[in-house]
Amino acid sequence: MSVPGYDLIVIGAGIVGAACADAASGDGLRVAIVEPGPIGGGATAAAMGHLVAMDDDPAELALARYSLRQWEAFADLPEAEFSRCGTLWVAREERELAAAAARAARLAAAGVEAQLLDDQQLYELEPELAPGMSGGMLVPREAVVYPPRVARHLVARAQSRGAVLYAGRRVQALRRGGAQLDDGSSLSGPVLVATGCALPALLPQLPMRARKGHLVITDRYPGLLRHQLLELGYADSAHGDADSSVAFNVQPRPTGQILLGSSREFSATDAAVSPAMLRRMLERCFAFVPALRELQALRAWTGFRPTTPDGRPYLGAVPGATDQWVAAGHEGLGVTTALGSARLLLDLIQQRQPALDPAPYAPSRLAA
Amino acid sequence: MTERYDVLVVGAGPAGLAAAGTAAAHGARVGLLDAQPRAGGQVWRHDVRKPAPRAAREAIAALHGVNLLAQHSVIASEDGALRVETPEGSALLTYGALVLATGARELLLPFPGWTLPGVSGAGGLQALTKQGWPVAGKRVVIAGSGPLLLAAAATLRAHGAKVVGIHEQASPDSVHAFARQLLHWPARAAQALSLRARLMGVPYRFGSIVRHAHGEDAVRVVEIEDAHGTACVDCDLLAVGYGLVPNVELAQLLGCALDHAPTHPHVQVDELLRTSVPAVFAAGEACGIGGLAAARIEGAIAGHMASGHADEARVLLPERDRARRFGALLARHFAPGSRVHALATPQTLICRCEDVTLGALDGYADARDAKLATRCGMGACQGRICGTALAELGRFPRGAGRPPLFPARLATLAGLATSPSDDASRSTT
Amino acid sequence: MSATVRLQVNGQPVEVPAGASVAAAVAHWTLHFRTSVSGETRAPLCGMGVCFECRVRIDGVAHQRACITPARDGMQVDSHD
Numbered sequence: 001m002s003v004p005g006y007d008l009i010v011i012g013a014g015i016v017g018a019a020c021a022d023a024a025s026g027d028g029l030r031v032a033i034v035e036p037g038p039i040g041g042g043a044t045a046a047a048m049g050h051l052v053a054m055d056d057d058p059a060e061l062a063l064a065r066y067s068l069r070q071w072e073a074f075a076d077l078p079e080a081e082f083s084r085c086g087t088l089w090v091a092r093e094e095r096e097l098a099a100a101a102a103r104a105a106r107l108a109a110a111g112v113e114a115q116l117l118d119d120q121q122l123y124e125l126e127p128e129l130a131p132g133m134s135g136g137m138l139v140p141r142e143a144v145v146y147p148p149r150v151a152r153h154l155v156a157r158a159q160s161r162g163a164v165l166y167a168g169r170r171v172q173a174l175r176r177g178g179a180q181l182d183d184g185s186s187l188s189g190p191v192l193v194a195t196g197c198a199l200p201a202l203l204p205q206l207p208m209r210a211r212k213g214h215l216v217i218t219d220r221y222p223g224l225l226r227h228q229l230l231e232l233g234y235a236d237s238a239h240g241d242a243d244s245s246v247a248f249n250v251q252p253r254p255t256g257q258i259l260l261g262s263s264r265e266f267s268a269t270d271a272a273v274s275p276a277m278l279r280r281m282l283e284r285c286f287a288f289v290p291a292l293r294e295l296q297a298l299r300a301w302t303g304f305r306p307t308t309p310d311g312r313p314y315l316g317a318v319p320g321a322t323d324q325w326v327a328a329g330h331e332g333l334g335v336t337t338a339l340g341s342a343r344l345l346l347d348l349i350q351q352r353q354p355a356l357d358p359a360p361y362a363p364s365r366l367a368a
Numbered sequence: 369m370t371e372r373y374d375v376l377v378v379g380a381g382p383a384g385l386a387a388a389g390t391a392a393a394h395g396a397r398v399g400l401l402d403a404q405p406r407a408g409g410q411v412w413r414h415d416v417r418k419p420a421p422r423a424a425r426e427a428i429a430a431l432h433g434v435n436l437l438a439q440h441s442v443i444a445s446e447d448g449a450l451r452v453e454t455p456e457g458s459a460l461l462t463y464g465a466l467v468l469a470t471g472a473r474e475l476l477l478p479f480p481g482w483t484l485p486g487v488s489g490a491g492g493l494q495a496l497t498k499q500g501w502p503v504a505g506k507r508v509v510i511a512g513s514g515p516l517l518l519a520a521a522a523t524l525r526a527h528g529a530k531v532v533g534i535h536e537q538a539s540p541d542s543v544h545a546f547a548r549q550l551l552h553w554p555a556r557a558a559q560a561l562s563l564r565a566r567l568m569g570v571p572y573r574f575g576s577i578v579r580h581a582h583g584e585d586a587v588r589v590v591e592i593e594d595a596h597g598t599a600c601v602d603c604d605l606l607a608v609g610y611g612l613v614p615n616v617e618l619a620q621l622l623g624c625a626l627d628h629a630p631t632h633p634h635v636q637v638d639e640l641l642r643t644s645v646p647a648v649f650a651a652g653e654a655c656g657i658g659g660l661a662a663a664r665i666e667g668a669i670a671g672h673m674a675s676g677h678a679d680e681a682r683v684l685l686p687e688r689d690r691a692r693r694f695g696a697l698l699a700r701h702f703a704p705g706s707r708v709h710a711l712a713t714p715q716t717l718i719c720r721c722e723d724v725t726l727g728a729l730d731g732y733a734d735a736r737d738a739k740l741a742t743r744c745g746m747g748a749c750q751g752r753i754c755g756t757a758l759a760e761l762g763r764f765p766r767g768a769g770r771p772p773l774f775p776a777r778l779a780t781l782a783g784l785a786t787s788p789s790d791d792a793s794r795s796t797t
Numbered sequence: 798m799s800a801t802v803r804l805q806v807n808g809q810p811v812e813v814p815a816g817a818s819v820a821a822a823v824a825h826w827t828l829h830f831r832t833s834v835s836g837e838t839r840a841p842l843c844g845m846g847v848c849f850e851c852r853v854r855i856d857g858v859a860h861q862r863a864c865i866t867p868a869r870d871g872m873q874v875d876s877h878d
Contacts, residue, residue, distance in 0.1 A: 038737040045740055148740040168733075219748055219775060219852075219860045220834075255834070260778070273771050275446040275783065282782035293779040296860045298748055299770045300781065403846055405867045406816070410845060416814040439865075473847050485828035485840035492844035496864060500817025501824050585838060586828050720842070720850060723835040748849035748860070753842070775849070775860070 004164075006032040006189035008349065009179050011171045011202065015044040015147050015335050016327050017194030018154035019342035021163055024192075027346055031163035032187050033155060034179070036170035040151030043196050043334060046303020048215065048251055048259055049147045050228050051336050052087055053139070055106040056235045059312055059360035064333065065110045066356055067340025074145065079153045081146035083254040087139040088117075088125060088227035089234070090248070090288060092132070096232040100137040103232075107139065114139045128224060128291045137232070144228060144251055147335045174202055174324060190323035192345070196306040199314075199328045205368045206314055208329055210304035212265040214278055219296040222256035231288065234262075238332055239311055243267055246281045248288045258295060260285050262332075264305075273300045307331045308366060315341050315361035316348055325349060326363050373399040373435070375674045376450065376463035378442055378618060381409020382660055383652025383667035384469030385427040390671025391467075392433045399461060401437035401452060403774070409471055410491060411660055415498040418526060427664075437461075443772040443780055445621055451780065458780040465647045465674035468619050468635060469667060472612035472653035474516075475632075477704065477757050478718050478726065479711035481581030481590075482608070490609030494520040497527050504528030506604040509590050511535035511578040514611045514702040518563040521570060524607075531567070532603055535576035535592055537610070538702050543574045546701035553694055577707055581606055593707075610704045612657045613756055617769050622648060627656075631759055633766075640681055641670045649674050658695030665691055709761050719754040721747020729758070735767030748775050804872035813868050820844075820851050820863035823876050830863060830876050854878050 006029075010021040013035035025031045038045070051071050053064040074080040091097040097116075104114040117136045123129060125138065159165055170182040171191075178188035193202050197210040228251045237247035242264075249262040263281045268274065278300060286293050308314060308329040318324035327345050330337055344361070347354035359365075375391040377384045380402035388400040400407070406414040412424035420428075437452070440459075444451040449462040474489040481487065488496065490512050497503050508529045510521050513536060521531045536543060550557040564572075576594035581587045587606050592599050613632040620626060625644035626633040634656040641649045651670035652663035665688045672681035712718065714727025722743040732738035735745060735755060745751030745767060755766030772781060801812050804822055811822045820841050823830060828840040830851045841851035846865040854875040855861040863874070 038734075038740055041736065041740060152741060216778065216781065218778065221859065273444075275444065275451070278781055279783045282778055286778075286782065293777065293782075293784070294858060295778050296748070296775045297772055297778050297781050298750065298775050299746075300772065301770050404865055414816060416816040473845060474843060476842060476848070483833070483837060483839065485830075485838055488840070488842050488844060492842060495844035496818070496820055496824075496841055499864070500813050500821030500868075502821065586840075720833070720839070720848065723833050723837070748852065749847060753848050 003188045009191045012195040013039045015151045015338040018151040019338040021158040022154040023342040023346045025158040025161040025163045034166040040148035044147045049145045067337045070339035079149040084143040087142040089137040091134040097134045192325040194327045197304045209307045211307045212268040214263040216260045216300045218258040220256035225252040246284045305331045314363040319364040319367040370460045372462045374464045377467040379469035380407040381471045383663040386667025387467045387671035388434045389430040390668045391675040394675040396675040398434045401440035403441040416500045443776040453780045467670045468650040470615040470654045475610040484587045486587035487606045490520040490607040493607035494523045508605045509603045512609040522566045531570045533571040537577045540574040542701045662691035719744040802868045806874045819866045822868045
């Protein structure tokens, strides 16, 4: 029996794997994609789809900025449901507003336009915010997308260039020079593992924790909110190491629906919606936008963010292995940074000079 | 705000009324909740113009000591308690035993024109009419399957509608075979005869289906096909229902095992109506469509069981088995046929919440895959209409539900009572 | 309790029997209950609170199911969302 050979076997068709398969096929590589579930059915389906530059880690900011430029190519793609609502960071206290000035400067230095707002400007943009806010920071060019459909689009585009999708197949094990599938067959060629939270099943030497999050979506209320809204303290929740935390993070979908987040939990392993966590998260949202209380919620769900010990993704060669690559561990920024991650990784695989310094993302930094 | 009951019954139709009355007669503290404003469920729904049937009046009058919680909608399960939403706010109800008497809903299947205003379910139009929907003088076509069509027609006629015709999709042979079986069920036969008498002069056609509804802002003309060909009929309202499917969403949320055969799931129960979850019982249509008599007797069994009187429950089992056999008879003779399954075209909307066509679902392997790609089932009905229809059409089974059980205020999901006074009481308990 | 209830549908007065639903009150004036996401006019389908086709705005609160909401004196119902 002959073993099909590829230039790159992409394992996992979440937004990151899909972007890698798309980039690789665009480079002319013969690509295989192996995905046991629906395309974009894991963290990608659970995500908010907010394209956002976080400035608290220079390496994350560089990757986000690089990736956001590539997202512009999807602004007119219907499947992406791209909506340039901008990001509005809300300050509850003067102290937060003062810190926002430094953040705006860091973003500006990275080429991301950001404007500081006083309280009056803030309420003009979002009249439903609770009284007493100090002001905010508007990042006007940021946008939201619908990640599962983008993942499908990227896989379909790769397929149109000849990539082969092994749908419903799971990679059982990595083998020297390829991968073994759960139906007993094998594929040969370099592998790229983009399995997110499931990374330890194939690469146990790379530490990964699943960080649970909750989201709720409402019926349609067009015009109620206009921007993706976050509290300026969001990074404390996102990048802190508390076992559980919540932050105000609310998004108007292009449909008029409101998507509400966010929560983070390390120790919760079951996917069930936790009433206690949901309560904490929603009360946080109500504190910023009281009108949310009376909206009709249609669905609540959870997802798991693949989280590395330092919060940065693994992008690069698997330490000590030959022809094994990894792109995983993007925590809450997988959608934002998927396109840039793919580009960076393909540059490394193809031995081109990457546009970014790859060192901060090198898997060897944390390999056990 | 937390309320505690020995026995909590969800659904105030015939099964739930019987369960609540029975458990209360044993001295249990019983709560009986329903999303509707009045007890009675679908079959005994309160009629604003007509007196209720005697059995319904008696069942409701028998609720001594039962706390009737109308307009209470179950939203979620929280650590062994039910979170309910009311028009005023929300509450947490705890229970020693729970009886799921969640009943059934109508099987509504897509066909070209089914989204036009004026097109509704058959039981749907009956329910609307009982609650004051103006039908006097309106020309109504009734179609679909099963004895519910006759009941709907009788209600509509009693409210002054002109029933133009009743179109049963089952073949004449199938309906006649059912009628012969009725000889073994004298009470049912009498009921059927009385319905027919009330519908004197209304054509009742077999092997006859509505293919298409036409109209601009509302239905005006329907295309009806039978063995002799297709005819167009003018009407003001079209009511089409293909029988019933069990409401299992709450059972599923609680983790109760479901039986998925053959097409639509029902709650799995043992002989004494115990579900797979301890202290949770199920009765009536939720356990599989069985009809009114089965619902009433199962409600009583579940009421005995939930209040710890298994011996009294066992006495009722032969009666229950007989009632269930009638339900099986209905399913056998009125199941929608392949002509009905083939009515929707690729252009027909299947998901009415998100306006997704049947054709848009081609190539998707399961409900979740299709939902992520097309939004089918993502809307307010949470897939109750489209998911059930797709299962009936043989596309794929309905996807697993997500909380809340029904759309609910965000304040309810946050566990908040809405009014400030309730907030205060919550913080002190 | 009076035998009828008076309310307003899209600014027009309606009188329905006590115990009637908001859906019944709306139907006295119009079969336009809501506009679907692709712009179609929709009216009640299931009549029992399941299909959500009958969503209207009641006293300023959007997306209320007209078929399971009892009509009350003085209600303001808007079916043009």
